[in-house]
Amino acid sequence: MKHISSRSNPEYKLLLRLSEGHHRGSQAVLEGVHLCQEWAARYGAPRFALFDAALLAREQGGELEALVRSGGSACASCEPALMRALSPVGQDQGVCFLVDVPQPQRPGRVDQNCLWLDRVQDPGNVGTLLRTAAAAGVGHAYLSPGCAAAWSAKVLRSAQGAHFAMAIYEHVDLAAEHARLAVPLLATSLQDGVSLYAQALPERCAWLFGNEGRGVDPALLQRADLKIFIPQAERVESLNVAAAAAVCLFEQRRQGLLHSASKA
Amino acid sequence: MKHISSRSNPEYKLLLRLSEGHHRGSQAVLEGVHLCQEWAARYGAPRFALFDAALLAREQGGELEALVRSGGSACASCEPALMRALSPVGQDQGVCFLVDVPQPQRPGRVDQNCLWLDRVQDPGNVGTLLRTAAAAGVGHAYLSPGCAAAWSAKVLRSAQGAHFAMAIYEHVDLAAEHARLAVPLLATSLQDGVSLYAQALPERCAWLFGNEGRGVDPALLQRADLKIFIPQAERVESLNVAAAAAVCLFEQRRQGLLHSASKA
Numbered sequence: 213m214k215h216i217s218s219r220s221n222p223e224y225k226l227l228l229r230l231s232e233g234h235h236r237g238s239q240a241v242l243e244g245v246h247l248c249q250e251w252a253a254r255y256g257a258p259r260f261a262l263f264d265a266a267l268l269a270r271e272q273g274g275e276l277e278a279l280v281r282s283g284g285s286a287c288a289s290c291e292p293a294l295m296r297a298l299s300p301v302g303q304d305q306g307v308c309f310l311v312d313v314p315q316p317q318r319p320g321r322v323d324q325n326c327l328w329l330d331r332v333q334d335p336g337n338v339g340t341l342l343r344t345a346a347a348a349g350v351g352h353a354y355l356s357p358g359c360a361a362a363w364s365a366k367v368l369r370s371a372q373g374a375h376f377a378m379a380i381y382e383h384v385d386l387a388a389e390h391a392r393l394a395v396p397l398l399a400t401s402l403q404d405g406v407s408l409y410a411q412a413l414p415e416r417c418a419w420l421f422g423n424e425g426r427g428v429d430p431a432l433l434q435r436a437d438l439k440i441f442i443p444q445a446e447r448v449e450s451l452n453v454a455a456a457a458a459v460c461l462f463e464q465r466r467q468g469l470l471h472s473a474s475k476a
Numbered sequence: 477m478k479h480i481s482s483r484s485n486p487e488y489k490l491l492l493r494l495s496e497g498h499h500r501g502s503q504a505v506l507e508g509v510h511l512c513q514e515w516a517a518r519y520g521a522p523r524f525a526l527f528d529a530a531l532l533a534r535e536q537g538g539e540l541e542a543l544v545r546s547g548g549s550a551c552a553s554c555e556p557a558l559m560r561a562l563s564p565v566g567q568d569q570g571v572c573f574l575v576d577v578p579q580p581q582r583p584g585r586v587d588q589n590c591l592w593l594d595r596v597q598d599p600g601n602v603g604t605l606l607r608t609a610a611a612a613g614v615g616h617a618y619l620s621p622g623c624a625a626a627w628s629a630k631v632l633r634s635a636q637g638a639h640f641a642m643a644i645y646e647h648v649d650l651a652a653e654h655a656r657l658a659v660p661l662l663a664t665s666l667q668d669g670v671s672l673y674a675q676a677l678p679e680r681c682a683w684l685f686g687n688e689g690r691g692v693d694p695a696l697l698q699r700a701d702l703k704i705f706i707p708q709a710e711r712v713e714s715l716n717v718a719a720a721a722a723v724c725l726f727e728q729r730r731q732g733l734l735h736s737a738s739k740a
Contacts, residue, residue, distance in 0.1 A: 336600055344719045349709035372713040409730050442726065443733060445613035449636040451722070455608045458719040459726045462706065466673050466727070469707060 213277075216262070216290040223260055223286075224294060224377050227308055231298045231365045233335075239315050240363035243298060244305040245272055247368065250376040251278065251309055257283020258309035264295045267306035276307060290323055300369070309319075313363045314322060316379040323394040325354050325416040328386055330432060331358035331423040338362065339370020340454040341421065346374035348461035350419075354384045358423075386432055388422075396437040400456055405441035413464045415471075421453050477541075480526070480554040487550075488558060491572055495562045495629045497599075504577050504627035507562060508569040509536055511632065514640040515573055516540065521547020522573035527664055528559045531570035540571060553675055554619045564633070580643040587658040588616050589680040589728075594696060595622035595687040596717060603634020604718040605685065610638035612725035614683075618648045622687075629686065650684075650696055657682055660701040663692050664720055669705035677728045679735075685717050 216224050220288060225400075239259070239265040241250050245267070261280040267273035268289060280287045297303045327345045332338050338360040342353060353362075360367055362380045381424070390397065399420040420436060422428030433439070442451060442459050477498060480488050494505040496596050503523070506512050507532070525544040531537035534554060544551045559568045591609045591666050602624040606617060617626075624631055626644045654661065662677075663684040684700060686692030697703070706715060715723070 257492075285730050326535045340716050340719060343713065343716055346712045347706075347708040347715050347719075370716070372716075374712065377709070377712045378550040380579075409733060442611075443729070444611040445641070448610045448638065449607065451611050452607055452634070452636075452718075455604060455611075455718060455722040458715070462723040463730070465707070469673060 216288050219294065219297075223288065223310070224262070224290065227298060227310060229260060230310070231300075231308075233365055238313055240311055240368065241298070241365060241394060242309040242311060242368065245276070245307055246439065246463060248276055248307050248309045248374060250373055251311060252279050254376055255311070255314065257285040257288075258311045259285060260310040260377040261285065261287040262295070262308045263289045264292055264304055264306050265289045266292070271402045273307065281467060302403070316381065318381050318384070320392065321394050322392050322418065323416065325350050325395070326352040326354060326418050327457070328418050328420040329359050330356045330420060330428050332421065333358065333360055334424055335360040335364055335366035336370045337424065337452070337454045339367040339454075341368070341457050342374040342378065342380070344369040344454060344458045344461060348465050350461060352379045353376045353378055354386065354389060355380065356386050357380045357383050372448075387435075390408040390435050395474050397435060398438045398440060399429070399433055399436040400441065400460065401433060401439040402441060402450060405439040408440045408463055409437070409443060411440060412450065413467050415468060419457065419460060421457050424453055478552040480552050480558065482557065483561075486576070487552065488526070488554065491526060491562060491574060493608055494574070495572075497629055502577055504575055504632065505562070505629060506573040506575060506632065506661050507629070509571055511541070511637060512540055512571050514574045515575060516543050518640055519575070519578065521549040522575045523549060524561070524574040525549065525551040526572045527551060527553045528568055528570050529553045530556070537571065538635055574595060580645065582645050582648070584656065585657050585658050586653065586682065587680065589614050589659070590616040590618060590682050591721070592618045592661075592682050592684040593623050594620045594650060594684060594692050595690075596685065597622065597624055598688055599624040599630035601688065601716070601718045602633040605721050606631070606635040606638040606642065606644070606740045608718060608722045608725060610641040612729050614725060615642045616684075617644045618650065618653060619646045620643065620650050621647050625662060652698070654699050661699060662702045663697055663700040664705065664724065665692070665697060665700070665703040666705060666714060669703040672704045672727055673703060675702070676705055677731050679732060683721065683724060686719050688717055696736055
């Protein structure tokens with residue numbers, strides 16, 4: 213196997229740029245055994261794989277290498293110091309995959325329980341939102357232009373594998389998508405909303421959350437079938453968008469579980 | 477008023493170091509009109525205040541300046557470029573306060589609804605946890621050694637003013653504090669817990685959340701009166717600690733509001 217020992221190697225430089233957040237949109241870098249295994253299970257071989265020699269000597273590494281080779285993709289090993297430089301916390305993750313970002317086809321009709329994000333710009337928030345949605349059983353996420361790139365390194369790190377539990381659609385014109393919506397649109401709003409806890413929430417809906425500072429675009433908010441607020445203590449700032457989404461999505465989940473139990 | 481135009485000014489250098497995260501523990505820098513107003517309302521004058529000249533010309537700035545001077549503290553103005561350099565996003569926040577970190581005295585008996593954090597190390601998580609707790613009406617936070625410093629710049633940014641809505645105790649030996657606990661200790665656990673939604677939650681308790689990777693210290697977890705899990709979708713990673721806390725604290729809040737309404 214080819215061994216990379218210089219930072220000026222072109223494949224390495226591309227991985228480093230992507231891991232530092234210079235996202236190209238069409239390619240992404242996945243760090244660590246867990247994410248690479250998830251990718252392999254769902255999408256097969258990556259475009260290119262970089263291994264730490266110590267990982268290759270272990271069974272996990274050997275299996276990943278075999279998979280990469282069976283897909284006809286290139287792989288290389290590298291110095292531990294180079295692998296550590298790819299990690300924001302300076303840890304040797306063992307393996308990195310360079311992959312083409314999946315471009316799932318949007319359903320013609322939006323009738324699933326889904327997450328709609330309007331210009332959520334912080335990568336940590338987008339990642340946490342995807343992770344929370346996946347944990348709540350939400351399988352589809354629609355991201356408007358202006359959201360942090362879903363397959364950027366920071367979002368991947370915060371999402372902890374949620375990318376493999378859901379379909380993520382990016383650069384979606386949410387106002388246009390609204391015409392294809394076959395479930396209610398629910399949005400959190402600090403003004404003229406009804407309490408989250410006063411509602412029988414629909415089993416399936418589109419949950420709309422907005423930009424950290426400016427909230428949901430007013431034109432989009434107007435189209436919401438239900439505006440809700442989370443009853444919070446007085447005289448404190450509103451919740452962080454990812455915390456608000458956790459409260460809403462799990463209140464829907466709680467009601468759904470209760471409903472299933474009462475029917476059983 | 478003294479005007480600072482050089483980065484080598486000692487007061488400016490201290491503010492810059494604190495805003496970059498070189499936290500000293502005993503001093504903190506507060507950025508922006510909102511946080512500085514909150515500080516002034518609760519604690520009075522800061523140790524030192526730095527103003528952008530444009531803010532001083534406005535009423536908000538004049539009021540803050542008068543307050544600083546009435547407390548006998550020093551203040552200075554500076555170049556907009558220097559003020560922008562204090563902000564992680566390069567925005568001119570208008571004003572920065574250098575303050576002594578409050579050291580509230582811990583109650584002899586812990587009988588309030590409170591947040592216990594065991595080695596939560598990411599500053600964004602600690603800040604979001606404080607913000608969520610404040611929004612849920614939780615007024616006390618106990619942080620173990622190993623948690624991100626509550627008054628560091630990153631935690632202050634994520635917490636959005638929650639520091640002024642609650643008492644924050646740092647470097648707390650949680651195992652020792654347990655002896656003073658007069659309310660139940662509740663912890664989330666992936667093993668042998670009961671569902672959050674199967675519980676009548678206590679009106680007041682200590683909510684214990686642990687390190688991002690390792691969770692709650694096992695010896696501490698053993699002391700929990702109730703271990704709970706959040707029923708989530710199968711085959712996905714657990715929730716981020718701040719998202720998990722949002723779900724738990726607001727489930728307690730929902731039950732409390734329901735209980736109050738039924739009594740009314």
